Amino acid sequence: MMDRSGQVIYVGKAKALKNRVSSYFRESGLSPKTLVMVSKVSDFDVIIVRSELEALITENQLIKLHKPKYNILLKDDKGYPFIRVDLREPYPVFEIAAKTVQDGARYLGPYGGRQTVKKAVDSVSRALKLPLCSKRFPADIGKGRPCLNRDMGLCRGWCTGSPGAEEYMKAAKQAILIFEGRTAELCAELQDMMERAAGELRFELAAELRDRLRAVKALGEKQLAVSGAMADTDAVGFYRGAAKSCFVALHYIGGKLLDKDFELLESPMEDDGEAVSELVRQYYLSRGLCPKYILLPVDIEDAESLEVMFCEAFGSRVHIASPKRGDKRLLVETANLNAKEETERATDREERISGILAWIKNSAALQALPSRIEAYDISNLGGEDAVGSMTVFADTKPLKRDYRRFRIKTAEGGDDYAAMREVLKRRLDDYFEGEEGFKTLPDLFLIDGGSAHAGAVREIVEGFGLSVPVLGMVKDDRHRTRALALPDGGEIGLEANPAVFAFIGRVQEETHRFAVEYQRKLREKKLSSRLDGIKGVGEARRNALLRHFKTVKAVEAASYEELAAVVPKNTARAVYDYFHAPPARKSEAASE
Numbered sequence: 001m002m003d004r005s006g007q008v009i010y011v012g013k014a015k016a017l018k019n020r021v022s023s024y025f026r027e028s029g030l031s032p033k034t035l036v037m038v039s040k041v042s043d044f045d046v047i048i049v050r051s052e053l054e055a056l057i058t059e060n061q062l063i064k065l066h067k068p069k070y071n072i073l074l075k076d077d078k079g080y081p082f083i084r085v086d087l088r089e090p091y092p093v094f095e096i097a098a099k100t101v102q103d104g105a106r107y108l109g110p111y112g113g114r115q116t117v118k119k120a121v122d123s124v125s126r127a128l129k130l131p132l133c134s135k136r137f138p139a140d141i142g143k144g145r146p147c148l149n150r151d152m153g154l155c156r157g158w159c160t161g162s163p164g165a166e167e168y169m170k171a172a173k174q175a176i177l178i179f180e181g182r183t184a185e186l187c188a189e190l191q192d193m194m195e196r197a198a199g200e201l202r203f204e205l206a207a208e209l210r211d212r213l214r215a216v217k218a219l220g221e222k223q224l225a226v227s228g229a230m231a232d233t234d235a236v237g238f239y240r241g242a243a244k245s246c247f248v249a250l251h252y253i254g255g256k257l258l259d260k261d262f263e264l265l266e267s268p269m270e271d272d273g274e275a276v277s278e279l280v281r282q283y284y285l286s287r288g289l290c291p292k293y294i295l296l297p298v299d300i301e302d303a304e305s306l307e308v309m310f311c312e313a314f315g316s317r318v319h320i321a322s323p324k325r326g327d328k329r330l331l332v333e334t335a336n337l338n339a340k341e342e343t344e345r346a347t348d349r350e351e352r353i354s355g356i357l358a359w360i361k362n363s364a365a366l367q368a369l370p371s372r373i374e375a376y377d378i379s380n381l382g383g384e385d386a387v388g389s390m391t392v393f394a395d396t397k398p399l400k401r402d403y404r405r406f407r408i409k410t411a412e413g414g415d416d417y418a419a420m421r422e423v424l425k426r427r428l429d430d431y432f433e434g435e436e437g438f439k440t441l442p443d444l445f446l447i448d449g450g451s452a453h454a455g456a457v458r459e460i461v462e463g464f465g466l467s468v469p470v471l472g473m474v475k476d477d478r479h480r481t482r483a484l485a486l487p488d489g490g491e492i493g494l495e496a497n498p499a500v501f502a503f504i505g506r507v508q509e510e511t512h513r514f515a516v517e518y519q520r521k522l523r524e525k526k527l528s529s530r531l532d533g534i535k536g537v538g539e540a541r542r543n544a545l546l547r548h549f550k551t552v553k554a555v556e557a558a559s560y561e562e563l564a565a566v567v568p569k570n571t572a573r574a575v576y577d578y579f580h581a582p583p584a585r586k587s588e589a590a591s592e
Helices: 017-023 032-040 052-066 114-128 165-179 183-199 203-224 272-287 303-314 326-363 416-432 451-463 498-532 539-549 552-557 560-564 569-580 583-591
Strands: 082-085 095-097 106-108 233-240 244-253 256-266 293-295 319-321 372-381 384-394 404-407 444-448 470-475 481-485 491-493
Touching (some): 165 183, 165 203, 183 203, 233 272, 244 326, 293 326, 326 498, 372 416, 372 498, 384 498, 404 416, 444 498, 451 470, 451 481, 470 498, 481 498, 498 539, 552 569
Antiparallel strands (some): 082 095, 082 106, 372 384, 470 481, 481 491
């Protein structure tokens, strides 16, 4: 279906196409969303194919190509990271990868999120005593002294060269078994190795294997199962609310619940069977993998075609069913219950968000709901290294991809008003020049400060011929946001509305954090140049010191022994003497 401009606004398939299309033009029983879509339809285009499977594939391709406004569209920017490991290397490293590449390496997953995967990699590395540092082997073997991880029993000291590459490879392959959910297989292998070592009177090795076995068992499948990457069965749930609906996938392995994934969306026009079919198709194709069994809450007409499509996409047989009774039906009902809970929670959350924005709109006499808010703050240290921060909130949620930061160029140190005017002028210059990241204007500017700050910014905004409202954020004596300041003077107290009070406080804290973080980063960069003046410290060793100690201050406080564990002994001595020698000798250490 196309609108007057020829834009595709809906794609659908049917065995009896006339009946399907006619159903959208009935006089009664249509949802408001369907009525709006029908009012925009200007023309149709029809493609005839030879089978249900071909229809399914064609529909999927057209939806991906056109992204029609009235089709169900799952978010395609969620991202499912993988764990990459190249077993061709003598010391393979487990890395997080955004997608698979045909590079000969092995990719495990996908998993649900980068932070969770990172924790999983760290947990497995600790259990098997793989390296937790940033060293790369064999290049870094024998360079510097072993770090504290070995002394604390968290690492086997691979940087010493003993144990060697053969033992490392065994540990890496054992880690892969864990990531694949084959912990029982690994535990049996470790148990056998431990008993053989004890039988050969190699008690030290047996004790080490015993500890490793305990650590692997302690990990548990629940801790490492991320977004069902190990699942053999998924139970799908679907709940249709008045405005929102929810799609849920519960991931199981061996009958044990591992994880839950869900997606909230506008209630679709299609009936539940068509909606579930569309959602299942998009969900699994976007993840790049599929369990052996998918249990659905309703019957779908194209179940067999979906099975064939998934089999061709993932290279293994997939069974799709809608159980009516028994244990499998209970799994589906649990998924449906989760979908209902998430829908109702989202509805409550949206009502709360609408209430916050409506209160700000009415209290500040704004012309529209401030759905998109930009907040600004200035940070400096003694008038030096002044920076500005811009944070963005969409429907009260931080939109971090739109955050921006500014290094103050023209405003003199300590003049916050001039600095704030400079930041807003540069931001609006970029808007009119169409710079990426600045193309969208907010519904409201929030400025850290009182009426004077808000007034200074309003002058800049009006100077560009814009009418975006500006409010200041005022703190009390305990540095808590207490009011919104009007550019013409006067304040709007927040204590009477706890939800607004909490939201504005969160905005101000986040904007301040972002400014201070950038200011600290610039200051640290300036300080790090102090290391460059020390004999024997080039870029690589400076970075190694900062990577290990985090800050120059920590490098300065480190002992000679701690420094020598990171850089060669002569360099460690030079660094230590530079920070601890008398002034006369310090200048000599830098110039030698």
